[in-house]
Structure formats: structure tokens, C-alpha cells
Amino acid sequence: MAIGMEDGNALAGTLSEIFTVDVTAAQVRCASCGHTCAVANLHVYGPQPGSVARCPGCEAVLLRIVRTRSDAWLDVRGTMYLRVPLAAS
Amino acid sequence: MAGLRARLSWRAATLVDLRDETPTARTLVLDVPDWPGHLAGQHVDVRLTAPDGYSTQRSYSIASAADGTRVELTVQRVIDGEVSSYLIEEFRVGDEIELRGPVGGWFVWRPNDTSPTLLVAGGSGVVPLMAMIRARRAAENRSLCRLVYSMRTPEDVIYADDLLRPGGPDVSVDVQLVHTRAAPPSSPRPAGRMTHAELARWAWPTDLEPHNYVCGPTAFVEAVADQLVALGHDSAQIRTERFG
Numbered sequence: 666m667a668i669g670m671e672d673g674n675a676l677a678g679t680l681s682e683i684f685t686v687d688v689t690a691a692q693v694r695c696a697s698c699g700h701t702c703a704v705a706n707l708h709v710y711g712p713q714p715g716s717v718a719r720c721p722g723c724e725a726v727l728l729r730i731v732r733t734r735s736d737a738w739l740d741v742r743g744t745m746y747l748r749v750p751l752a753a754s
Numbered sequence: 755m756a757g758l759r760a761r762l763s764w765r766a767a768t769l770v771d772l773r774d775e776t777p778t779a780r781t782l783v784l785d786v787p788d789w790p791g792h793l794a795g796q797h798v799d800v801r802l803t804a805p806d807g808y809s810t811q812r813s814y815s816i817a818s819a820a821d822g823t824r825v826e827l828t829v830q831r832v833i834d835g836e837v838s839s840y841l842i843e844e845f846r847v848g849d850e851i852e853l854r855g856p857v858g859g860w861f862v863w864r865p866n867d868t869s870p871t872l873l874v875a876g877g878s879g880v881v882p883l884m885a886m887i888r889a890r891r892a893a894e895n896r897s898l899c900r901l902v903y904s905m906r907t908p909e910d911v912i913y914a915d916d917l918l919r920p921g922g923p924d925v926s927v928d929v930q931l932v933h934t935r936a937a938p939p940s941s942p943r944p945a946g947r948m949t950h951a952e953l954a955r956w957a958w959p960t961d962l963e964p965h966n967y968v969c970g971p972t973a974f975v976e977a978v979a980d981q982l983v984a985l986g987h988d989s990a991q992i993r994t995e996r997f998g
Binding site for chain 2: 671672673674675677678679681682687689690703704705712713
């Protein structure tokens with residue numbers, strides 16, 4: 666497979682294995698530059714051996730996801746916060 | 755300790771029909787038992803596993819409106835694309851692939867959305883936008899909708915049968931084709947990239963609070979999104995999906 670850049674929309678499947686809500690529609694704030702956008706708008710490289718999602722503002726790494734046969738590894742240290750839209754309670 | 759059970763599981767999908775859309779794009783009509791339905795713009799992950807256990811996967815937009823257990827994907831052949839090469843050259847009616855989905859909640863259009871909609875496609879970025887047009891048609895949603903579709907030549911038009919039939923895909927959908935390399939003789943527009951002036955003319959007035967969906971190669975998507983922002987559109991209502 667050609668190594669090409671996709672966007673955060675392509676992470677929906679892997680993230681849906683871990684979370685009950687669709688995280689690609691969440692807003693994410695970059696811990697490096699403060700840029701805030703939908704996870705769907707992140708620049709994503711991968712998916713092998715893992716997916717790396719970078720900030721469209723400064724290209725800092727916000728999320729890294731590696732799926733092994735038995736586990737999903739999710740590294741979010743570049744993310745200041747995720748704001749997840751939920752139905753009013 | 756037992757691992758958490760995956761919330762999203764792989765299902766077997768069987769190819770029941772195929773259609774060649776262009777010399778390099780093919781639509782795969784799949785039957786997926788227990789398919790839960792989907793929203794236009796959502797996608798699926800497709801996984802291929804070789805006899806030796808080597809496995810690879812790729813995300814594809816769904817091309818069809820929700821219709822029982824039937825799901826259509828349109829695959830564009832990609833140079834060195836091992837998944838697309840297999841799906842176009844070797845995958846035959848009756849064969850199975852593994853698929854999971856639908857996934858994605860950002861680049862989606864809902865049938866009860868009555869806002870004017872602008873769909874801007876670059877190349878095979880038309881796939882999820884065609885799903886939106888088909889979902890509008892299925893829901894008999896007659897809100898304002900315009901598709902601006904940029905491709906290289908007339909033979910690169912995916913879904914030409916649907917988009918170019920007399921009257922268009924739907925009476926309420928206006929279709930504008932942008933040929934960047936070669937235009938058909940009948941076209942009043944010479945070949946060339948979409949200009950700022952054209953997009954300004956085709957975009958809905960910002961006062962109507964339109965919803966804008968842009969899908970295509972990264973450079974195309976960024977250029978169109980930037981121009982829509984410059985025209986005064988709310989960036990929260992410019993939804994993008996990019997590849998390549």
C-alpha cells in the first residue's frame with residue numbers, strides 16, 4: 666500500500682473498537698500549539714504498523730494507535746483535551 | 755485477564771455484482787448479512803488476509819444509500835495499492851471479504867437535514883458525496899443541493915449514468931462538472947482547474963447557513979476549504995475528508 670496521508674476520518678474504525686462514541690467527531694486541542702479542530706481533520710499517517718495523527722496547525726503528534734493481535738495501544742500525550750459531543754442528558 | 759470484547763466486529767461480505775464506472779474505478783455491490791444500515795458519508799474498513807496470515811486493511815467510503823443488506827463501495831485503482839489492486843483485478847462475484855462498519859460520524863449527511871448543501875468533489879472524492887445524493891433521493895429530501903465535481907477528463911466521471919442522465923440525479927440537485935485536463939466538445943467551459951470566481955458563484959449565499967462537504971485529494975480539499983472560509987462560510991459547517 667502506498668504510504669499516503671489520510672485524515673482522522675480514517676481512524677473511525679480503530680477508535681470504534683475502543684470507544685462507545687464516535688471520537689472522530691470530537692474536538693481535539695493540540696498540547697503544543699493550541700490548535701483545535703475535529704479529530705476527523707487531523708493529518709493521519711499509517712495504518713501500518715500503526716496510525717499517527719498529527720496537528721494540521723503544527724504537525725505535532727496528537728494521537729498514536731497501534732493495534733496488535735490482542736491489544737490496542739493508544740498514546741494521546743500530544744493532546745490537551747478531547748471534547749466529545751453527547752446528547753443532552 | 756480476558757481482553758475487552760471489541761465493540762466493532764468484522765463481518766463477511768459477499769460480492770454480488772460489480773460495475774465498471776471508469777477505466778480505473780469499479781463499484782462493488784456487496785451483500786452484508788445483519789448490516790445495521792448507515793448514514794451517507796460513513797465508511798467501512800476492508801480487511802484482506804493472505805493464506806500465510808499476512809493481513810492488510812483499508813478504509814473505503816460507502817457509495818450507496820442505506821438499502822437492507824446491500825452495501826456499495828467504489829474502489830479507485832491506486833498505484834501500488836495492494837488492497838485496491840486485489841479488489842479491482844481479482845475479486846469476483848461470489849467471493850468474500852471481511853468488512854467492519856459503518857464508522858465515522860463527522861463527514862455525514864442526515865436525511866432530515868434541510869439546510870442548503872454544497873458538495874465539492876475532487877476525483878474519487880465524489881464517492882461519499884454520491885451517497886449523500888442517493889440518500890436525499892431515497893428520503894425525498896428536496897432541499898437545495900449542488901454538486902461541484904472536478905475530474906481530469908470526461909472518461910474519469912464516476913457515476914456518469916446517474917449524474918449525467920437527462921434531468922440530473924434528482925430534480926433538486928444541480929450538477930456542475932469541472933474538467934481540469936480535457937472537456938467534452940459540448941461543454942461551454944474550457945478545461946482547467948476550478949477558479950475562485952466559479953466557486954464563489956456555485957457556493958450558496960452564507961446567509962442561508964449552508965452545509966458544505968468537500969472530499970478529494972489533500973491539496974484540492976485544502977484549497978476549496980480555504981476559499982469557502984474566505985467567502986465567509988462558517989468553518990464549523992465546512993466538513994472535509996481527504997486522501998492521498
